[in-house]
Amino acid sequence: MSDQDIPAALNTSRLTPAELETYRRALKGEELDPTDPVLVGLVDRGMLIPNTHAVGTYVPTSYTHVESQLTAAVQKVLVQATEALAGIPAHVRELEAEQQRYNYCPSPVGTLLLPSVPEVNAETIRTIQTAKDEILTSQPGPRKARVLKGALPRDYEAAKRGVAVRTLYRTSGRMNAAQREWVGAMTRVGAQVRTLNEHFLRLIIVDRRHAFFEVFEEDGTVRPAAAWYTQDRAVCELLAAHFSLQWERADPWVPEADWAPEEQADGEPDPGSQRVTTKTQRTILRGIVAGKNHKVIGKGLGVSERTVTAQVAKLRNELGFETVPQLTHWWATSPERLLS
Missing domain, CATH: 3.30.870.10 (Endonuclease Chain A)
Structure with a gap:
């Protein structure tokens, strides 16, 4: 019997009550219906073979033969399963390559x-x-x-x-x-x-x-x-x-x-420390650096656009700068940008 002839191990469990009854009738030498599905199954599985000396009757095969047949069937399935397991990584890599080719980004766990x-x-x-x-x-x-x-x-x-x-x-x-x-x-x-x-x-x-x-x-x-x-x-x-x-x-x-304002013993900034900017002016400068216009900055502060412009002009004059870019350059290098 070739490997292709070995049946898949789908029916290797113990005999069903109907199969056991048919098997016992064969042992007794009773004549059996060759079209009976239960009998056909037992013959296909190699448990019974036609009796050449008495038409219509069947004889059991050696139990050692049955054992070898069942073992071979299970081994065939195991080999197939092992080959299938070995091929999974390559299959997954192939799918992954296709997903990457089309820039598909799955969410594995959500x-x-x-x-x-x-x-x-x-x-x-x-x-x-x-x-x-x-x-x-x-x-x-x-x-x-x-x-x-x-x-x-x-x-x-x-x-x-x-x-x-x-x-x-x-x-x-x-x-x-x-x-x-x-x-x-x-x-x-x-x-x-x-x-x-x-x-x-x-x-x-x-x-x-x-x-x-x-x-x-x-x-x-x-x-x-x-x-x-x-x-x-x-x-x-x-x-x-x-x-x-x-x-x-x-x-x-x-x-x-690093730089930090002078601190008092309790760790709070000293109110007397020298500062050029007010908290409002620092908020305005951060808004300017972030690309916001005076109207948007004013809305965030709850003041008018004119008030923001006036604060920028006041600070620029106090520092002696002619332009806003000069002011923002000073701000980028000033330790006051670290204040709240």
């Missing part, structure tokens, strides 16, 4: 809710450890010293192995000793850090293939200790674009050249 700090930490640590190209993080709130201490080895190792690490903090973070220490260590291994004096989303984006972001309730509040996690490429690219917009408007944080 978006998952991580409802607690341990789950958020476990997933972010696992993802950051597998980063190959880029880690983007934006942290709008202060980070606790113990959190920064725990994150430093992981972030440091990623930067050392060549991953581009960019982190965005609020400007007030420059007053945080733990954050200054983290920034000092990370920038020494090539990470970049900037600060922005306005609110932005809390994000972690890894290789633009994984993203973690805040969970907003229906009333607009942020759910504490929870995060959304997505591998949806479109969402990851959108969040990375948002990060880039904030990054371009932020100020570099280089610890060696």
